[in-house]
Each structure stands twice: as structure tokens, then as C-alpha cells.
Amino acid sequence: MDNFTFVDRPDNQRLQLMKDVYSELNSDVVKLFIDFQWTYRNMQKQYDYALDKNGLSESRFIILMFLYHAPNQTLLPSVISEKLGATRATVSKLIKAMEMKGWILKSTSTTDKRSLSVQLTETGNHVLENFLPENFSIVNNLLDSLSSEEIQQLSNLLKKINESTQKYTQEMEK
Amino acid sequence: MDNFTFVDRPDNQRLQLMKDVYSELNSDVVKLFIDFQWTYRNMQKQYDYALDKNGLSESRFIILMFLYHAPNQTLLPSVISEKLGATRATVSKLIKAMEMKGWILKSTSTTDKRSLSVQLTETGNHVLENFLPENFSIVNNLLDSLSSEEIQQLSNLLKKINESTQKYTQEMEK
DNA sequence: TTATAATAGTTAGCCGGCTAACTATTAAAA
DNA sequence: TTTTAATAGTTAGCCGGCTAACTATTATAA
Numbered sequence: 001m002d003n004f005t006f007v008d009r010p011d012n013q014r015l016q017l018m019k020d021v022y023s024e025l026n027s028d029v030v031k032l033f034i035d036f037q038w039t040y041r042n043m044q045k046q047y048d049y050a051l052d053k054n055g056l057s058e059s060r061f062i063i064l065m066f067l068y069h070a071p072n073q074t075l076l077p078s079v080i081s082e083k084l085g086a087t088r089a090t091v092s093k094l095i096k097a098m099e100m101k102g103w104i105l106k107s108t109s110t111t112d113k114r115s116l117s118v119q120l121t122e123t124g125n126h127v128l129e130n131f132l133p134e135n136f137s138i139v140n141n142l143l144d145s146l147s148s149e150e151i152q153q154l155s156n157l158l159k160k161i162n163e164s165t166q167k168y169t170q171e172m173e174k
Numbered sequence: 175m176d177n178f179t180f181v182d183r184p185d186n187q188r189l190q191l192m193k194d195v196y197s198e199l200n201s202d203v204v205k206l207f208i209d210f211q212w213t214y215r216n217m218q219k220q221y222d223y224a225l226d227k228n229g230l231s232e233s234r235f236i237i238l239m240f241l242y243h244a245p246n247q248t249l250l251p252s253v254i255s256e257k258l259g260a261t262r263a264t265v266s267k268l269i270k271a272m273e274m275k276g277w278i279l280k281s282t283s284t285t286d287k288r289s290l291s292v293q294l295t296e297t298g299n300h301v302l303e304n305f306l307p308e309n310f311s312i313v314n315n316l317l318d319s320l321s322s323e324e325i326q327q328l329s330n331l332l333k334k335i336n337e338s339t340q341k342y343t344q345e346m347e348k
Numbered sequence: 349t350t351a352t353a354a355t356a357g358t359t360a361g362c363c364g365g366c367t368a369a370c371t372a373t374t375a376a377a378a
Numbered sequence: 379t380t381t382t383a384a385t386a387g388t389t390a391g392c393c394g395g396c397t398a399a400c401t402a403t404t405a406t407a408a
Contacts (some may be wrong), residue, residue, distance in 0.1 A: 006233075006236050006257065006258050006259050006260075007256065007257055007258065007259040008240065008256075008257035008258075010239075014243065018306075022306055022307060022310055024307060024310050024311060024314070025310045026310070026313075026314055028322065028325050029313055029314055029317050029325065030310065030313055031329075032317060032320075032325050032328060032329055032332075033313045033316070033317060035329060035332050035333075036214065036217075036328075036332060037214070037218070038332075038336075039332040039335050039336055039339070040210065040211070040214040042336065042339050042340075042343075043210075043335065043339050044211070046339060046342060046343055046346070049346070057393080057394075059180075059394075059395090062180050065184075066182065069188065076356085077356075077357065078355085078356065078357080082181065082182075083180065083181055083182035084180050084181065084182075085180050085181040086394090086395075086396090087395080087396065087397080088356080088357065088358085089357090089358075089359080089395090089396075089397080089398095090394065090395060090396075091357095092357065092358055092359085093358095093393090093394070093395090094394075096358095097393090097394095112355095112356080112403075112404070113356095113402075113403055113404085114355065114356040114357070114402065114403045114404070115355095115356065115357085115403095116356075116357070132192075132196055133196060133198060136196055136198050136199045136200070136204065137198060138342075139200075139203055139204055139207045140198070140200055140203055141338065141341075141342040141345075142207070142335070142338060142339050142342055143203050143206060143207060143335060143338060144338040144341070144342070145334040145335060145337050145338035145341075146206075146331070146334055146335070146338075148202065150331060150334070151202050151203065151206050153327065153331065154206060154210075154328075154331045155205075155206055155209060157320070157324060157327065157328045157331070158206075158209050158210060158212075158213040159209075160319040160320055160324070161213050161217065161316070161317060161319060161320070162212075162213055162216065163319050164315065164316055164317060164318040164319035164320075165213070165216050165217050165220060165316050166216075167315075167318070167319075168220060168312075168315045168316055168318070169216075169220055171315075172220070172223070231363080231364075233364075233365090250386085251386075251387065252385085252386060252387080260364090260365075260366090261365080261366065261367080262386080262387065262388085263365090263366070263367080263368095263387090263388075263389080264364065264365060264366075265387095266387065266388055266389085267363090267364070267365090267388095268364075270388095271363090271364095286373075286374070286385095286386080287372075287373060287374085287386095288372065288373050288374070288385065288386040288387070289373095289385095289386065289387085290386075290387070
């Protein structure tokens, strides 16, 4: 899932120069936006690295989690796609690769021949259970610097950003 | 640059169930981590969408910015790669596509035949200058919900996260 | 009942990340 | 000076996103 993290970020001076030309530029906001991207990407990079060491990617990990919690540890590709928020085409690829690794089993349904059952295997279970403790530990490490008040604070700020993003999205959809 | 945004995020109940098995799980931190990813991805999705409407991607946009500010609006691919924080292979692809669009001009150096000059064209300039006002406006919209104090607050929190990420990264590199 | 529409999944091909292997050129060392 | 290193860039091929076009099956409507 990994994005580059552009290194040469504009400093205050360069932003000021731009502001001379583009009066609508709000330096503080632009700077915050870039900082937000930067922080996320550095964090995500480390997270992806840890996943990769375990033969995982974030989407593969999440799919394992979905199956883990599913009744009979079984789900349809269409349901996985919906839960994951990715297209069926993407899920189709992921599932195929996971089957090759022996983490899941595919079997066609008898009632609806269009449908497919995706079931977690023992191997898949092990891969997941082996990674979970590391997962929680990494997340703790990455956010280690925040006190519980700060966690609450950040949570509130994120909620606000979600609201404005949501608002903007809705305006665009009109 | 676009990532999926997984839809079925674990709620408090599911996290509690996991905590029964994995005592090292810190629900608040895990929830924050997922919220952070969610917020970033929703925001980025809208940003990418706006870029796309202008025939741009974030990396293409940033490269245009680098060239825009460069002396003689010219840079070497290796320098672009370094500034962008992406590999030369990636930049090679991007540059090729941008040349096809007529946004840049490639010319081999006379002094060092290995080197390549990448120069912004008039067309490239127009594409950039056309997008810039929209760019600033979108960023403002996406972060519209934050007061100036909240901007400062968030900026500080991001800095802290950068610190813990940095610390974790260094530990991993040992 | 038969034709049409909706649904489930796959495939092909694009994009932008990546690594690894390659060519060409220049610089450094023997 | 000649061999070896380093450097600049490209290419091939993997990954995981995407859309659009496809097959097969099931459901709906004429």
C-alpha cells in the first residue's frame, strides 16, 4: 500500500513566495496537510515493513481477520470486497494469491453455482495468530509518544477532519 | 496513490474480544491507529480525485512543482528521484509519461553523456498554474473544520507521532 | 416459457510503487 | 594506461489498486 514520501517538502519561505501569487493559499493549512501526509506515510511504511516480514500485506492481513471472525471462518468474495472497500477484481487477485500460499480454500457453492466459498485454513490461522501479537506491539510503538489525553485529543481532531472531508465529498457529488 | 479504505473496521466490542486473548492489545491505541488511517485515506481519496480530474497524480504534480521552482526550470532525473523520495525506476516511468503529454522536455547533457536534462515546457507550466488555485482551495476545504488553535494542536501531535515512528524505525535498523 | 436483467466472479490491461539486472559513461586505482 | 568502481538512466517483472469487458448462472418480466 505504499506510497512514496516526498522528501523535499516546501518550507515556510517557499510557501510565502507562492502566497504572493496565490492569495487564497493558507500557509498553515497547506503545511498541516503536508505534515499529515508525511506522518501517515512514515508510519505506514514501518507498518507495511512489519507486515512484509511476515509475508503479509495490509489487505491480506485484513482479509485473514475478516475470515477469522466469520461464521465457520468462511466468506464470499463479494462480502470480502464490500468489507474491505476494494473492488471484486482486486479481491479476486488477492484471494488467488492467498490460495496459492495455502492460507485459504476456495470451493464453489452447491446452491448457487455463481458463488464461491472462501474458508480460512489451519495454515492461514497460524500465519494470523503468529502476527497478531507483533501487530499490537508495533501499533503501540508507533504511537508510543502520545499520552492518553493526547490520544483523546487526536481522536477528536481526526473526527473533525472526517467531517470536513465528508462535507467536501458531498458537495463534489452534487 | 490510492489505497482502499477498509470499511468493516473493528468496533470496541470486537477489540475487547481480541484483548481477552491478546493482553498486550491497547484498544484505544489500536482504534486511534485505524482512525488515523481511515481519516488520511478518505482525505487523500478526495485529493487524488481532484488531481485526476486535471490529468494529474500527486507525484506528477510534485514533479511539476519541483521543476517550476528549479533554476532554468530544469532538473536531473536523479535529483527528482531524491527530492520525491521515490526510486529512479519510478521516476523514469513518470518522466516518460510526462514527456508523452508534452509537459517536459528531455535532452542529454553534452558534458556528461550519462546525464539527462528534464525541463518544464510551456504546456507543463500551464497545467500546473491551472491546477494550483484549485489545489489550495481543496486543501482548505478538506481541513475546513479546524480552528487555528486546532491546527496548532494537530501539528504538535503529528510531530510527536513522527518522533515515536522515528524511534521505532531506528530500533528496527539496529 | 422464454427473453431480459441482475448478480458472482474472472480476466485483460493501465497505473505507480518496488527490486534486480542491464547498458553506457565517467572516475578512480593499480 | 589500463582495469576496476561508481554513477546515470532504463527495462523487465512483481504487487495491489483500478475500470471495463467478459462468462456463467440465477431471477424477473413479458
